[in-house]
Amino acid sequence: MASLAFSATKTCSTPTYMTFFEKFDHVKHDNPIFWKVNFTSNKCKKRDLIITNVATKPPAVAPPAPPPPATTTNTVQSKRKLVAWTSVKQERWQGELEVEGEIPLWLNGTYLRNGPGLWHLGDYNFRHLFDGYATLVRLHFENGRLIMGHRQLESEAYKAAKKNNKLCYREFSEVPKPDNFLAYIGDMANLFSGASLTDNANTGVVKLGDGRVVCLTETIKGSIVVDPKTLDTIGKFQYDDNFGGLIHSAHPIVNDEEFITLLPDLINPGYLVVRMEPGTNERKVIGRVDCRGGPAPGWVHSFPVTEHYVIVPEMPLRYCAQNLLRAEPTPLYKFQWHPESKGFMHVMCKAGGNIVASVEVPLYVTFHFINAYEETDEDGRIKAVIADCCEHNADTTILEKLRLQHLRSFNGEDVLPDARVGRFTIPLDGSPYGKLEAALNPDEHGKGMDMCSINPAYLGKKYRYAYACGAQRPCNFPNTLTKVDLVDKKAKNWYDEGSVPSEPFFVARPGATREDDGVVISIISDKNGDGYALVLDGTTFEEIARAKFPYGLPYGLHGCWVPKK
Numbered sequence: 064m065a066s067l068a069f070s071a072t073k074t075c076s077t078p079t080y081m082t083f084f085e086k087f088d089h090v091k092h093d094n095p096i097f098w099k100v101n102f103t104s105n106k107c108k109k110r111d112l113i114i115t116n117v118a119t120k121p122p123a124v125a126p127p128a129p130p131p132p133a134t135t136t137n138t139v140q141s142k143r144k145l146v147a148w149t150s151v152k153q154e155r156w157q158g159e160l161e162v163e164g165e166i167p168l169w170l171n172g173t174y175l176r177n178g179p180g181l182w183h184l185g186d187y188n189f190r191h192l193f194d195g196y197a198t199l200v201r202l203h204f205e206n207g208r209l210i211m212g213h214r215q216l217e218s219e220a221y222k223a224a225k226k227n228n229k230l231c232y233r234e235f236s237e238v239p240k241p242d243n244f245l246a247y248i249g250d251m252a253n254l255f256s257g258a259s260l261t262d263n264a265n266t267g268v269v270k271l272g273d274g275r276v277v278c279l280t281e282t283i284k285g286s287i288v289v290d291p292k293t294l295d296t297i298g299k300f301q302y303d304d305n306f307g308g309l310i311h312s313a314h315p316i317v318n319d320e321e322f323i324t325l326l327p328d329l330i331n332p333g334y335l336v337v338r339m340e341p342g343t344n345e346r347k348v349i350g351r352v353d354c355r356g357g358p359a360p361g362w363v364h365s366f367p368v369t370e371h372y373v374i375v376p377e378m379p380l381r382y383c384a385q386n387l388l389r390a391e392p393t394p395l396y397k398f399q400w401h402p403e404s405k406g407f408m409h410v411m412c413k414a415g416g417n418i419v420a421s422v423e424v425p426l427y428v429t430f431h432f433i434n435a436y437e438e439t440d441e442d443g444r445i446k447a448v449i450a451d452c453c454e455h456n457a458d459t460t461i462l463e464k465l466r467l468q469h470l471r472s473f474n475g476e477d478v479l480p481d482a483r484v485g486r487f488t489i490p491l492d493g494s495p496y497g498k499l500e501a502a503l504n505p506d507e508h509g510k511g512m513d514m515c516s517i518n519p520a521y522l523g524k525k526y527r528y529a530y531a532c533g534a535q536r537p538c539n540f541p542n543t544l545t546k547v548d549l550v551d552k553k554a555k556n557w558y559d560e561g562s563v564p565s566e567p568f569f570v571a572r573p574g575a576t577r578e579d580d581g582v583v584i585s586i587i588s589d590k591n592g593d594g595y596a597l598v599l600d601g602t603t604f605e606e607i608a609r610a611k612f613p614y615g616l617p618y619g620l621h622g623c624w625v626p627k628k
């Protein structure tokens with residue numbers, strides 16, 4: 064099955080990676096694996112770090128050399144040293160960080176964040192943010208202390224790329240170059256069987272109800288179990304069922320009771336809604352939604368649920384068979400915009416799988432649903448479903464704006480397309496149309512809106528607060544953290560000039576009764592090339608603690624919380 068990867072293995076040349084020792088040659092060491100770093104003072108520089116070896120094994124592989132600097136010169140970005148869009152410096156690191164401010168003593172557990180942190184192989188640079196090999200970051204909070212670690216996920220795609228010093232599997236936009244015509248034919252076969260698709264699980268990380276921690280992306284084979292303590296790659300998450308299929312939503316709904324996901328059906332356009340219980344690897348069908356428009360299902364990066372329903376979005380940005388076959392990326396990558404096919408929202412009953420509403424809605428573009436809930440009338444009857452998402456004003460250009468070349472070349476121009484909290488109202492009375500409106504004035508968050516989280520206790524329920532990245536313009540990427548109040552229709556914003564913050568992640572205080580009683584964690588890449596963990600108060604949205612990393616880390620996407628047992 065994996066013949067493409069296999070034949071590539073035999074023909075590739077030797078890697079030319081720089082070793083760990085070359086990068087840290089000013090440091091005395093004997094075993095380069097985990098390093099404990101103590102800052103001599105808050106103001107100390109990288110060179111002042113006292114580094115002590117705290118582990119015993121050598122690293123499995125030498126880290127790749129960093130990519131050449133961004134090609135654009137005289138840009139604001141190149142004058143700054145922001146490292147958000149630069150490959151991770153080394154394979155792994157772990158150490159305790161000095162905390163400025165105070166981490167609440169109740170915050171005991173581990174925040175894990177996943178994202179595409181390595182965007183080059185030798186001197187070949189990947190083009191899109193989503194192409195990078197997964198970098199896991201771990202922030203372990205214990206009694207006011209903070210231990211940080213990061214490590215590359217050892218997917219087959221990553222291991223093959225390192226071994227062969229070239230791309231061996233199909234990533235989001237990058238496609239391996241076949242060596243000859245026979246290899247090309249094999250590649251086509253491997254595309255249909257899924258053998259050539261990546262398992263580079265670089266999108267998110269979830270904790271299942273049974274405690275297993277799984278990194279995910281949009282290919283089903285990109286479901287990989289990791290150890291949240293060591294960040295070791297444990298192995299593939301094997302689904303013990305016969306659904307086959309190659310892709311799923313990158314964002315399943317996961318809580319202690321269940322794992323629900325959508326399996327787009329590219330042959331008979333539709334979606335299978337499936338559910339998996341903790342302690343099992345078997346997904347069971349809840350139901351199926353047939354698409355109402357278009358030649359293929361809409362791209363489904365995420366979807367929301369309410370207490371009784373699974374909401375299946377059918378976005379007019381649809382998977383595209385021709386684009387899947389292309390070797391070179393198209394402006395919309397594997398997708399195509401079909402405004403004529405319309406946009407829809409379907410509502411499926413969780414218990415029986417029956418469709419209780421299927422409405423046409425205005426055209427929309429979203430990666431991330433924020434939450435959904437049921438709206439009842441005076442008699443307690445459910446009259447509508449409300450579903451909120453980070454909506455890009457039906458403008459697909461956001462996908463292109465996430466090309467690394469764009470991200471690395473900010474020149475002060477305001478080029479980030481506008482976005483909003485898009486609120487769908489889906490009537491359950493049989494009406495054919497649903498509404499889509501901004502839930503609050505997008506100026507409240509600078510018309511930037513993506514990378515959201517909520518208090519997980521409010522999943523599927525009426526809720527008030529969402530945390531996300533917003534914008535302070537001009538910018539080329541969301542550059543603020545924003546707390547959106549959907550009742551008062553106001554936002555509180557955190558901003559640090561030149562910095563790129565990653566998804567604000569809400570962690571509730573144990574025993575909290577207020578929705579925003581907790582903290583918000585984010586990882587910041589700042590304009591000096593440094594990085595730090597930031598902890599904001601969930602209520603006031605003011606900083607309560609920060610802890611500087613030994614070096615800045617690449618941008619990351621989504622995270623999860625593993626509470627202390």
Ligand SMILES: CC(=O)/C=C/C=C(C)/C=C/C1=C(C)CCCC1(C)C
Nearest residue numbers: 193233234235265266280281310397
């Ligand atoms: C990082 C992120 O958010 C999204 C990653 C998406 C990926 C890796 C998508 C991969 C795909 C293929 C390799 C071929 C099939 C289509 C598609 C699921 C887009």
Ligand SMILES: CC(/C=C/C=O)=C\C=C\C=O
Nearest residue numbers: 266430461512513541620
């Ligand atoms: C980072 C991002 C969009 C930012 C634009 O405002 C989308 C990420 C999608 C995948 O997880």
Ligand SMILES: [Fe+2]
Nearest residue numbers: 266313430621
């Ligand atoms: Fe995502």
